[in-house]
Structure formats: C-alpha cells, structure tokens
Amino acid sequence: MPISTVKESEVDVLVIGAGPAGLMACNALANAGVDVRIVDKRPSKVMAGQADGIQPRTIEVLQSYGLAQRLLREANQMHVAAFYNPNPETGGIELTDRTADISENDTRYPFEATLHQGAIESIFLDSMRELGVEVSRPTVPVSIQISDDEKHLTNSYPVRVVLRHGDALEGQTDTEIVHAKFVIGADGAHSWVRKAFDIEMEGEQTDYVWGVVDMIPDTDFPDIRNRCAIHSNNGSCMIIPREGDKVRLYIQLGSKDGVDLASGRIAKQLIGPSQLLDVARRSMFPYVINEPKSIDWWTIYQIGQRVASRFSVKDRVFIAGDACHTHSPKAGQGMNASMNDTHNLAWKLAHVIRGWADLSLLRTYELERRTYAQNLINFDKQFARLFSGKPRTYNNRDGVSHEDFIKAFKTFGGFTSGVGICYAESQIINATHQSYAKNLIVGKRLPPQILVRAADFRPFELQDLLPSDARFKVLLFAGDTSQPSQRMRLAMLAAEMGAVNGFLKTYTPGGNIFAAFDIIAISSAKRTVVRHTDVPELFGSHWSKVFIDVEDMKKTQGGDTYANFGINPMGVVVVVRPDGYVGMVAPFDKVRDINQYFAAFTRPSP
Amino acid sequence: MPISTVKESEVDVLVIGAGPAGLMACNALANAGVDVRIVDKRPSKVMAGQADGIQPRTIEVLQSYGLAQRLLREANQMHVAAFYNPNPETGGIELTDRTADISENDTRYPFEATLHQGAIESIFLDSMRELGVEVSRPTVPVSIQISDDEKHLTNSYPVRVVLRHGDALEGQTDTEIVHAKFVIGADGAHSWVRKAFDIEMEGEQTDYVWGVVDMIPDTDFPDIRNRCAIHSNNGSCMIIPREGDKVRLYIQLGSKDGVDLASGRIAKQLIGPSQLLDVARRSMFPYVINEPKSIDWWTIYQIGQRVASRFSVKDRVFIAGDACHTHSPKAGQGMNASMNDTHNLAWKLAHVIRGWADLSLLRTYELERRTYAQNLINFDKQFARLFSGKPRTYNNRDGVSHEDFIKAFKTFGGFTSGVGICYAESQIINATHQSYAKNLIVGKRLPPQILVRAADFRPFELQDLLPSDARFKVLLFAGDTSQPSQRMRLAMLAAEMGAVNGFLKTYTPGGNIFAAFDIIAISSAKRTVVRHTDVPELFGSHWSKVFIDVEDMKKTQGGDTYANFGINPMGVVVVVRPDGYVGMVAPFDKVRDINQYFAAFTRPSP
Structure with a gap:
C-alpha cells in the first residue's frame, strides 16, 4: 500500500x-x-x-x-538549402538550386x-x-x-x-x-x-500526414548534409542533417497512410520505419539509400495548427x-x-x-507572444501547403513550381530565422521617435553590430554587451565626443538623465543605477583623436563602457554603426529591453519621454 | 634528522x-x-x-x-600601439601616433x-x-x-x-x-x-637598467589601456595593459640606478616601487599618475642578451x-x-x-630553435637600443626619431608577431617545388585561411583542421573536381600515394594511414556543382574531409585560397609538419620526392 x-x-x-x-x-x-x-x-x-x-x-x-x-x-550547422525537383525527361529528381539556408542578411549566426x-x-x-x-x-x-x-x-x-x-x-x-x-x-x-x-x-487538424526517421544514412545523395526540399512525382521529402553523421528525413505520406480509418487518428502500429524509408526511396530516385545499420527514432504525425x-x-x-x-x-x-x-x-x-x-x-506576454503564435500558424499553413503540394509538371500545371517555393522560402526568411519578429506598440514598445534611429526598429531585436572599444580598440559584438541579465540597457549614441560643443550637450544630457527625478534614479532600487540599468556610450569620434575620458562619467562609468564607431585595426570588421542603424549624428538614446528588443528611441531633448516610458509600468523605488 | x-x-x-x-x-x-x-x-x-x-x-x-x-x-588584448613623444614647445609628452600593435596582416589573431x-x-x-x-x-x-x-x-x-x-x-x-x-x-x-x-x-650584459611595476593605475592618461612607447626628455617608459584593470609599466632607469657600484650588479634593495613610479611620472608629464592603492609586483633588471x-x-x-x-x-x-x-x-x-x-x-630542434634565438637576440639589440635611446630633439639631433622607431617597429613586425619565423632547409624542410605554391612558404607556419566544407558549406579555419596531434597533415589541393579530366588525374594520384611503397603506407604503423597522417582535400570546384563524392576515398575518407575554395554563403569570409597561397590550378600536395609548419610542396607527378622527404628521417614500419 x-x-x-x-x-x-x-x-x-x-x-x-x-x-x-x-x-x-x-x-x-x-x-x-x-x-x-x-x-x-x-x-x-x-x-x-x-x-x-x-x-x-x-x-x-x-x-x-x-x-x-x-x-x-x-x-550541426545548416548553411545551405538545396532544392531537388523532377527532371522532365527521366522523372527522377535532380539538383535545381542551392541557396543560403538563412536568406536574411541581418543575422549574427547565418x-x-x-x-x-x-x-x-x-x-x-x-x-x-x-x-x-x-x-x-x-x-x-x-x-x-x-x-x-x-x-x-x-x-x-x-x-x-x-x-x-x-x-x-x-x-x-x-x-x-x-x-x-x-x-x-x-x-x-x-x-x-x-x-x-x-x-x-483554436484552429484545425490538417490532412497532411508525415513520417520522420532519424538515422545514419548510407547513400550516394550528394546533398545529404544539407537541408533539402525534395519535390518528386512520388511525394515530397525533407532532409535535415543532424549532429555527428545523423540525418532526419521528413517523409510525406498519403493522407490515409498510418491513419486508423475508424477513428481518423494516426495509429503508429499501422506503419513502421522500413515502410517510411521505402516511401523516401521512391521520392529520392535515382539516388539510393542503403539499409541503415539502425534507426535512432521514428514517428508519424498529422499537422495540427x-x-x-x-x-x-x-x-x-x-x-x-x-x-x-x-x-x-x-x-x-x-x-x-x-x-x-x-x-x-x-x-x-x-x-x-x-x-x-x-x-x-x-499582460504584454500574451499580447506579444500570442500575436506571434498566430502569425506562425498563418505562415505554417502557407508553407505546409506549398511543401506538401505536388510539383508542377507538364501533366500537373496546377502543381507547385520551384519558383513559387523559393519565393515563399525567401519571403518567410525573417520569420524562419526569427530575426524578423517585431512586437507591436504597447507600454513597453514606444516608436514615437523612431525617426532618430531609422533602422533600429522599435519592437525588433537589436541587430548585431561590431563596435570598437575606445580605450583599447578591441572589437566587440554589440549583442554581447547586452546579456540577458534582467537589466534594461541604455545605449547612448553620443555623437562626436571629440567636439567641445557635443561634449557640452552630453554634459547637459547627463545632468538631466542623472537627476533625482530622471528615470535612472526614480526606478533604481537602493540608489544603485546599475542594479536595474546598464549604460553604454557609443561615440562617433575618429580613432586618432578619441579619448574615453571625454564621455561624462554617467555614460562611461568604467573605461570598458565607451565604444567607437570605427573598423577594427585590421579593417576586417566593424564601422558604419551610425549609418547602419540610421542614427542621427547629433546623438540618440536607445532603450533596449532586458530580452534584447528595442523598446524606445529618443533624441537628447526628449528625456521626459523616456521618463514617461518607464513610468507606465515601473514602480518608483521607495 | x-x-x-x-x-x-x-x-x-x-x-x-x-x-x-x-x-x-x-x-x-x-x-x-x-x-x-x-x-x-x-x-x-x-x-x-x-x-x-x-x-x-x-x-x-x-x-x-x-x-x-x-x-x-x-x-587582455592589445590592438593598438600608441607612441608619445615630447612636444617641442612644452617639453611634455603628446600623442604622436596610434598604429596597429601587430603590423603583420597575415595573422589570425591581430x-x-x-x-x-x-x-x-x-x-x-x-x-x-x-x-x-x-x-x-x-x-x-x-x-x-x-x-x-x-x-x-x-x-x-x-x-x-x-x-x-x-x-x-x-x-x-x-x-x-x-x-x-x-x-x-x-x-x-x-x-x-x-x-x-x-x-x-654566449653574449653580453647591457648597461640598460629597467624597472617594472604592476598595478591598477589611477590616471588621466588616455592611452593607459594601449601598449605605449613613451619617449620623453626625462627618460623612456613602456605601458603594457594587463587582464582586468591592471597595467604594467616598464621604466627606464639611469645606468647606475639600482646597481651596486662595488659588484656592478643589480641590487633590488637600492630602489623601491615608489622611486620607480616617480621616474615614470617624470617621463609621462603632463599626465598624472595618482598613488595606486597597491603595487601587485615590481622588480628591476639589466638586459642580458x-x-x-x-x-x-x-x-x-x-x-x-x-x-x-x-x-x-x-x-x-x-x-x-x-x-x-x-x-x-x-x-x-x-x-x-x-x-x-x-x-x-x-637535431633539427637545435638547428631551428638556436638560429631563431640568435635572430631574436639580434632583433632585441636593435630594438632595445632604439627604445632606450634619448628622443631626437632640437638639442639632441643624434637622438632616436619617431620615424626611426616606427620604421623598426614595422620592420620587426613578422618577428614580434611570431608569424614571420621561417625555418631553414633541412631534412624536414624541403623547398624544391616551392613554385607550385608560391605563397605557401616552405619553412613558415601554414597561414590562416577560411575554407568551406563541400558537403555542408560550413566555413572552417584551415588552421583548426591541423591540430597539434603529432600527425603530419597532407593538404591535397585537388584542383577542379567537377572536371572529369581532373578526377582522372586524382584517381592516378590516389593510386600512387596509396600504393604499398608510397610514403603513406611505408611509414604507417599497423597499416592505419590515419594514425600517422591526416589527409584533407581542397577542391576548386564551384559551389553550384561541387560534390564531395567526386574526391577519391583516400583524400575524402569521410564527408567532413573535403573542402572547397569559395566564400561562405553570406560572402563575409573565405574564398581565394588558391590565389592567396599561389596554388597551381592543376593541383598540389602540401605536407604540413605536426607543429603547423609547411614541410614540403609537390606537384602530382612528384610523389617520389615526397616519398624521399619522409625516407630521410622516418623508419619504415615493420
């Protein structure tokens, strides 16, 4: 008992x-x-x-x-998406195209x-x-x-x-x-x-039934280590290479394959991995998949959206x-x-x-993530339809052409890479002053960018300066700090931002600004004259906090940050949320708007 | 007891x-x-x-x-060398130049x-x-x-x-x-x-006496996080930033400072860190070094060469x-x-x-490393003389000018970076066929180069394909493997290299070639048509061993390997020693010369 x-x-x-x-x-x-x-x-x-x-x-x-x-x-890394389609004469598949797996250019990990x-x-x-x-x-x-x-x-x-x-x-x-x-x-x-x-x-189950097989393949198929979309006259198949020598095959089944007719539901006992491999072999002809030594894992499923x-x-x-x-x-x-x-x-x-x-x-969690999930479903419906559709051939002029497919593949690039996600305006997404940093889209994640540190000219990835440490980050695009007039503007900004009623001190527990915020300065001063000591102490609290917008010493990376981000040369304050998404942009004379941004959801510290 | x-x-x-x-x-x-x-x-x-x-x-x-x-x-990383010299009017030091600390371009870590x-x-x-x-x-x-x-x-x-x-x-x-x-x-x-x-x-003691102080500085000197060569009218000083906020100062002393006059040897009890700092302060004027909270370590020494x-x-x-x-x-x-x-x-x-x-x-150890050590001493003598010399001024026209110094700094770049070292010809350095890979200098370390893997288009640093695992590496520059004629040449080469009397099998313990050698193939075939399966099995023993000479999918790195290395487009075999130095280059029809290279020092396996 x-x-x-x-x-x-x-x-x-x-x-x-x-x-x-x-x-x-x-x-x-x-x-x-x-x-x-x-x-x-x-x-x-x-x-x-x-x-x-x-x-x-x-x-x-x-x-x-x-x-x-x-x-x-x-x-494993997938750099290429390879597309195979039927050869009009032989009917067997042939390589149509190899494109970048990630079509977006704005990615740190392509x-x-x-x-x-x-x-x-x-x-x-x-x-x-x-x-x-x-x-x-x-x-x-x-x-x-x-x-x-x-x-x-x-x-x-x-x-x-x-x-x-x-x-x-x-x-x-x-x-x-x-x-x-x-x-x-x-x-x-x-x-x-x-x-x-x-x-x-909310939503529906589709008729598409797919099988999945994980194995170490023995094959003459030359793109077995690339992500492949194979459209054949004998069904569709997707290849996803995995860590080590493993490969996953996604195999399209007939809408009745593996489905228990009585219940209409998938019944795994009706089909096995060798039947799945036989279907894959038909779609990959004339390439050969030999019998694998073992199957790591397999399943069949119906797409629900x-x-x-x-x-x-x-x-x-x-x-x-x-x-x-x-x-x-x-x-x-x-x-x-x-x-x-x-x-x-x-x-x-x-x-x-x-x-x-x-x-x-x-509440912004549901607002942001449910919208995303709905977009995901809409994307998925279109993509799955294209993927599961028959290829266009002389006999099937309504089929999916390679051009249709590749167009969709590239259109959805921002979505499939994840870097295109843009959260809607809310109490934590304020695009009022977007024009001061045109390409730093409020609601999107802060893009990657190499900066050079002013004190020692060491290059850094900006994203690495913004770890997920639950702090808001203030990026102070300081303008040309080698100019006395700009240094004066910065001194005034520091005074306003560091004031007792400014957001930094209002919402700072125990008087320690850096418990809730990190502040990084990015100067546009030239390499030959820049001095990290020219930035007010609030923005350059340590020598390691001041950066410049130049190429590294070998001219292999970095530079053009102001141009890439569309930063106003007079300087801009950018608020980045703790999850790396741009929350707000403001010119130096709109500190009160930043104060209001934080006032909308933050509790003044006692 | x-x-x-x-x-x-x-x-x-x-x-x-x-x-x-x-x-x-x-x-x-x-x-x-x-x-x-x-x-x-x-x-x-x-x-x-x-x-x-x-x-x-x-x-x-x-x-x-x-x-x-x-x-x-x-x-810590030093990317910049900053040079300070006396201002002709004030006499205090001022920034003359900031250059790349490593002047060589052919470096993976600049x-x-x-x-x-x-x-x-x-x-x-x-x-x-x-x-x-x-x-x-x-x-x-x-x-x-x-x-x-x-x-x-x-x-x-x-x-x-x-x-x-x-x-x-x-x-x-x-x-x-x-x-x-x-x-x-x-x-x-x-x-x-x-x-x-x-x-x-063998060699001599110099008269130059230097002091060294490690500390966390409190200073207004803007280049305190860069390697600095400071030539002042009040002595020379070098700054080496360290991990964390630490900095090392090398401070030139008078030839009698800290030397026991009776013995002529350094006597540490005659001087202390605060005297050293005082000397540094004089040479760094008008910049200020405040009293540090603590001195981590200090010493004085005389240069012996x-x-x-x-x-x-x-x-x-x-x-x-x-x-x-x-x-x-x-x-x-x-x-x-x-x-x-x-x-x-x-x-x-x-x-x-x-x-x-x-x-x-x-015996090649002494041959290679003693020659290097002698070159090092010769370099050091010139560099130390320039460094310890008085700056050229209106009153001292025989002094060291900034131009002299920067010229020496750049001339010796290959030496100070370590990438310029070239071992002389010996039983393990054979430059007979250098012309087949003009820029892959036999005797120098294999330079860095990004390659793309043929099977999955993932970029790799060539140096990372050659770990220090005590194996010789054979780089098989295979030419254009998409051409049937080249594939025929490769098949013949594979037959000769893989023969029982070829170096791979002669010097291979227990019949396992890969115990003593690693073989990597680098094809010049285009991205659109390359197939890793086109390389003979000896050179592509696994899909991960075949690479191509193209840019990565984002066109940010890689490509031009054949051009950078001056590789003959018909293909070349490159032998890289286990320590990463190029030992030999040979065209496809000179396998017997590679056999002889190994015969000179290797024992046939039983």
Whole structure:
C-alpha cells in the first residue's frame, strides 16, 4: 500500500514541465536571482528524437545567457538549402538550386543549428545546476487554484498547486502543496495546466500526414548534409542533417497512410520505419539509400495548427510553448517558439517579483507572444501547403513550381530565422521617435553590430554587451565626443538623465543605477583623436563602457554603426529591453519621454 | 634528522622545470600519448609578475592544442600601439601616433594577449591534469648522466637523473633515481641542467637598467589601456595593459640606478616601487599618475642578451626556454620563444619514441630553435637600443626619431608577431617545388585561411583542421573536381600515394594511414556543382574531409585560397609538419620526392 506524506512550501515561480520552454524559463529566472522551482512528469529527460532545429535568433538568445558556445560545439550547422525537383525527361529528381539556408542578411549566426532536444535540455540543466536548481521528477500536478483575494498583491502567493512526487507504480509518492506567486505551464501539447483552466485550442487538424526517421544514412545523395526540399512525382521529402553523421528525413505520406480509418487518428502500429524509408526511396530516385545499420527514432504525425485562446490566467498563471501553439515541425519553429515564449516572460516576472514593475507588465506576454503564435500558424499553413503540394509538371500545371517555393522560402526568411519578429506598440514598445534611429526598429531585436572599444580598440559584438541579465540597457549614441560643443550637450544630457527625478534614479532600487540599468556610450569620434575620458562619467562609468564607431585595426570588421542603424549624428538614446528588443528611441531633448516610458509600468523605488 | 628513502623508476621523457617551456613540452607530450613526467623546484606555481605577453603565433599554437579559448577569455588584448613623444614647445609628452600593435596582416589573431604567467601556467596544468599528469614539486635534480653505451638505442633509457623530492627544511625528503629516454631542461635562466653539462651562455650584459611595476593605475592618461612607447626628455617608459584593470609599466632607469657600484650588479634593495613610479611620472608629464592603492609586483633588471652554445647533449638531453636564451622583455618575446621551443621539440620526441623516426630528427630542434634565438637576440639589440635611446630633439639631433622607431617597429613586425619565423632547409624542410605554391612558404607556419566544407558549406579555419596531434597533415589541393579530366588525374594520384611503397603506407604503423597522417582535400570546384563524392576515398575518407575554395554563403569570409597561397590550378600536395609548419610542396607527378622527404628521417614500419 502506498505511503503518503504531505508538506507545504512557498516559491516565487513554479514551472510545470521541463522541456525547452520550461527550462528556458527556469534558467532565466534562476539567473535573475528569482526563487524558482521546476517539475516534470517524465522520470528522465528526452534521449532521442523530438524537435531539433535552432534558428539564428534563438542562438542569439542562448548566447545572451552564455549558452551558445556549447550549443555551437555540439550542434550541426545548416548553411545551405538545396532544392531537388523532377527532371522532365527521366522523372527522377535532380539538383535545381542551392541557396543560403538563412536568406536574411541581418543575422549574427547565418545558419540553423540542429541538435537533438535532449542535448539542448542538457545545456539548460547544467546551467541551472550551477545556479542551484534541479528538476523534480517524476512529479505531476494534481490540482491548481488561484485565490481571488490575494491576486492583486504582488508579494502574495495566490496560486495553490498540489504536486505528487514519485512514481505511483513504484508504491512511493509524496504529496506537496506549493503556494506560488506565479506558475508557468510549459507542459506540452497536452498541457495539464491549460486543461485545468479550460483554455481552448483554436484552429484545425490538417490532412497532411508525415513520417520522420532519424538515422545514419548510407547513400550516394550528394546533398545529404544539407537541408533539402525534395519535390518528386512520388511525394515530397525533407532532409535535415543532424549532429555527428545523423540525418532526419521528413517523409510525406498519403493522407490515409498510418491513419486508423475508424477513428481518423494516426495509429503508429499501422506503419513502421522500413515502410517510411521505402516511401523516401521512391521520392529520392535515382539516388539510393542503403539499409541503415539502425534507426535512432521514428514517428508519424498529422499537422495540427492551433493556438490557445489565451496565454494567461488572472496575471498569475501562464502557459508557454507547445501548451499554447502547435504547428508543423518542418519550418523548424517549434522549439524556437517555445524558448522565445519564456525568454519574453522571464524578465517581466523578475521585475514584478522584485517589486520594480506592476502586474500589468505581465499582460504584454500574451499580447506579444500570442500575436506571434498566430502569425506562425498563418505562415505554417502557407508553407505546409506549398511543401506538401505536388510539383508542377507538364501533366500537373496546377502543381507547385520551384519558383513559387523559393519565393515563399525567401519571403518567410525573417520569420524562419526569427530575426524578423517585431512586437507591436504597447507600454513597453514606444516608436514615437523612431525617426532618430531609422533602422533600429522599435519592437525588433537589436541587430548585431561590431563596435570598437575606445580605450583599447578591441572589437566587440554589440549583442554581447547586452546579456540577458534582467537589466534594461541604455545605449547612448553620443555623437562626436571629440567636439567641445557635443561634449557640452552630453554634459547637459547627463545632468538631466542623472537627476533625482530622471528615470535612472526614480526606478533604481537602493540608489544603485546599475542594479536595474546598464549604460553604454557609443561615440562617433575618429580613432586618432578619441579619448574615453571625454564621455561624462554617467555614460562611461568604467573605461570598458565607451565604444567607437570605427573598423577594427585590421579593417576586417566593424564601422558604419551610425549609418547602419540610421542614427542621427547629433546623438540618440536607445532603450533596449532586458530580452534584447528595442523598446524606445529618443533624441537628447526628449528625456521626459523616456521618463514617461518607464513610468507606465515601473514602480518608483521607495 | 631527515628521513630518506630511494626508489628507481623509468620514464620516456623527464621534464625539469614547470614554467611555460616545460609545461608546453609536458602537455604536448602527454597529448601525444608519451609517458612523461615533470618536476619543479618551486613548492607552488607563480602567482604574479614575470612574463605576460602572448604573441599572435603563440595564440595560434595554443589554439592548435585546444587551449586558446580559455586564454582569450582570461587575457587582455592589445590592438593598438600608441607612441608619445615630447612636444617641442612644452617639453611634455603628446600623442604622436596610434598604429596597429601587430603590423603583420597575415595573422589570425591581430593583437597580443597579456595575462600573468601564473594564469597561463594554470591553463597548461588543467589540460595536463585531464591527461593524468601533475607537476611533482618541490623537486630538485641532484645529478644527471648519459650512458654512452645505450644512447644510440631508441628504446633504451640512457639518461640517469637523481631527484630529491620534498622540502629539506621541512625534514622530509625522498630520493628517486629516474632512468629516462630523454630529458628536457626547461629550468630557467639559471638552468641547473645547462650548468650540469657545462653549456656556455654566449653574449653580453647591457648597461640598460629597467624597472617594472604592476598595478591598477589611477590616471588621466588616455592611452593607459594601449601598449605605449613613451619617449620623453626625462627618460623612456613602456605601458603594457594587463587582464582586468591592471597595467604594467616598464621604466627606464639611469645606468647606475639600482646597481651596486662595488659588484656592478643589480641590487633590488637600492630602489623601491615608489622611486620607480616617480621616474615614470617624470617621463609621462603632463599626465598624472595618482598613488595606486597597491603595487601587485615590481622588480628591476639589466638586459642580458645571451644564447646557449648548444641546445642539446648527445641527442638525449635538451635545454629550452630561458635556459638557452635571455633577452629584454620589452618586445614581449620571452615566454613566446620558450613555449615555441618545446612546441618544436615535442612532436619530434614523440615520433622517435614511437619508433617512427630516427634520433637524427631531434637535431633539427637545435638547428631551428638556436638560429631563431640568435635572430631574436639580434632583433632585441636593435630594438632595445632604439627604445632606450634619448628622443631626437632640437638639442639632441643624434637622438632616436619617431620615424626611426616606427620604421623598426614595422620592420620587426613578422618577428614580434611570431608569424614571420621561417625555418631553414633541412631534412624536414624541403623547398624544391616551392613554385607550385608560391605563397605557401616552405619553412613558415601554414597561414590562416577560411575554407568551406563541400558537403555542408560550413566555413572552417584551415588552421583548426591541423591540430597539434603529432600527425603530419597532407593538404591535397585537388584542383577542379567537377572536371572529369581532373578526377582522372586524382584517381592516378590516389593510386600512387596509396600504393604499398608510397610514403603513406611505408611509414604507417599497423597499416592505419590515419594514425600517422591526416589527409584533407581542397577542391576548386564551384559551389553550384561541387560534390564531395567526386574526391577519391583516400583524400575524402569521410564527408567532413573535403573542402572547397569559395566564400561562405553570406560572402563575409573565405574564398581565394588558391590565389592567396599561389596554388597551381592543376593541383598540389602540401605536407604540413605536426607543429603547423609547411614541410614540403609537390606537384602530382612528384610523389617520389615526397616519398624521399619522409625516407630521410622516418623508419619504415615493420
């Protein structure tokens, strides 16, 4: 008979589900010093299969947490998308085109990284371990309630979750009642949290049925290490090379293949990996795939394209990742959307929990990420239709032409790379003074740019100066600091920004500006005359905080920052959110507008 | 009364001295799987001061052992050399010029790295620990002898070294008799090993006396984070910024400052750091150096410029590093020369110990490194004279002009960066067919170059394809592999190179070519048509071994390899030594010359 004990505990944030969305949330919160716990129903982490594509923007995000180096060491890189289509005479496929896998130029990492989900989870787990946080598993939530009495008090614990730890089959479970300030439900497509609050999934199931096979291939196909879109007269197929020598094949099946006719649902027992490989072989003819030594993992699935009707409950419970959006895996978006959901949410929770921001800040999570998820579904519908369609041939003039496909591929480049995402105007996105930095789009992530440090002429990637440390960043484009008149303007700006009623001091806990903000100055002075000591101390608090807009000493990188960003030469203040998105731009004489920007969601420090 | 025990042991290589030269040797040997031990007389490693500048070539070498990433994470970078000279009117110094610290363009790391010696030693110690090797300390050698009977037998242990482990003052010492195949004396300027074999130091002591102070400065001097050469009417001074906020000042003293007049030798008790700082203040006027909170380390020294008369004894004992050459520290050469000595020696020892090469291979160590050391001294004499000389002024027309100095600075760029070193022709440097790869200078290190991998279009740094793993590398510049005629030539070449009497199989232990060699193919085929499967299996043993000479997909790097290296478009074979230096170039029809190159020093495998 099972032994059962009950304990009670309090935590700032309880994360339910230790997949990519949950782990990103937990790591980011732990990194920000928030009291966080994470539970998962699985007794151990994923070992094979599942999602695997990391888009350029997600690599940037991982880099901002110090995690990209390991990802890049372990992952495969996809630099090329190769397109194969039927040869009109032989009917077999032939190479039509090799293009850049990432068509956007504005990317720091011009490729997609592929690595199995378990390895990506390990990167987070090791980072969390260093921060003292481990996943409790197997642990399942049993009930969840939000107390209406307390929900408006930032420092209350209004969410009551009952957890059952341990494996019931093994006869030992412990029950725990957790009182949390906030709960994140990152518990997958069949989310228990979502169902507990009766949140609907809106959208539909498609007829497209696909099979997936992971293996080490033995083949004469020359593009086996590239992402390939193969349209043949015998079905479509996608190749995704993976870490090591592994390759994933996505294989289009007939709409009835693997579907149980009685229920209309996928039935995995109706098909196996060798049938899937046979279908792949037909579409890849005349190239040969020999029998692989082993199949690492395989599955079949039907594409569902759905978004949750809401992403949060009473500003206290949030759902993220697959729990709130499902779509086809072929554009490689799933894991990226999930991790970016909680990257968006984590800093907002940290600011509210620290007492720096109002609960209202949290509403921007649903605003920003639900819109994104809807766009994702719309994109996915078009892309999946093109991908699953028959190729255009002499006999099938309504089919999908290579030109149609490549056009869509490039049109959606900003979307598939993740760097094109632009959040709409809100209390934290203010584009009023956009014209002062024309190409630094308010709502988009700060693009990569090499700057040179004024004191030692060492080149730095601007994005690396803005780590995900839950602080807002103030980029002070200082103009030409070698000019006395500009230095005078800067001195006046420093006086206004550093004033007791300026945003830096109003919203700064304990009088330490740098607890909530980091400030970086970027001068347009020439290399020969620049002096880091010419920048007012507020903007150059240490010699390492002042940069210049020049090429490095070997003229191989850097320069043209003001031009690339469309910065007004008289100088501009740019506010970058803790997640790396441009929040606001303002000229030197509009400090009061920046003050108002922060006043809209920030609580003055006592 | 001390307790004493004696034990006896055997080891392939015993390294005496755990400074940079000894640690490089030990790490490289352990990395190559050689049975190696290392001892040091100091009870613990250096904590502050001493050498600190790492030149671009040394960073490349560390990268080849997988150690550069950590160095670059911890070290400061010097990108700019700033020159200050007297203002003709005020007499105080002013900025004359800021130039690239590394004037050579052919560098992968266009800067010098600075980090204190203890931190650099830690990088090696941690790497060695992973390979299972620790430094025995405190341990002093007591006697060393080479048995004449055995010295010609590769597998004998002719060197007998008596070691005393432990601190005699603490009353506990153990005596050990070590029988070694080879001994490396890397035991510093006062080398016990050198003295044990009565090896002379040839050269002289100069009159130049310099002081060194390490501190965190508080100053208005705008170039305090750059390498500065300051020539004032009140003496010369050099600034070397360090990791963190630290800075090292080299301060020229009068030839009598700090020298004991009776003995003519430096006497540290005659001067202190505050006197040194006062001298620096006079030369840096009108800039101000406030009193630092603390002085990390300081010393005074006289420049000695000497080279040992020989670097080896009976092909069994070798001296390396400061044990065989001393020079001024201001060109930042000391630690670099030391580490590159043993980087040169280690793979040769590994090959002899494995039975792959004759003892005669070891003679190239002295040949290559003693010539280098003599060049270093010659360079140092000129540089030190310019540096220590008075500036040219209206009153002193024989002084050193800024133009003289900057000219010397640029002339010696290949030397100070380390990338200009060219080993003379020898049994392992054969320039007969240089014209087939005009710019790939036989005797120089293989320069950096970005290649793109044929199978997946991922860019790679060529140097990273040639790790210091004690294997010779064969770079097969394959020509245009999309042409059937070229593929035929390649097939013939593969047949000849892979033949039983070809060098690959003759000198290959156990029939596994890749134990002693790595082979990389570089095709000049176009991106649109290249197929990695077009390269014969000998040259493309795995899809990851075939590269192409194109820009990456974003056109930001790579391409022009054939042009940059002056490669004959019909194809060339390049042999790169295990230490990264080009050993030989040959056209496809001169495989017999490559066979002869290896026959000169390699033993056919049984």
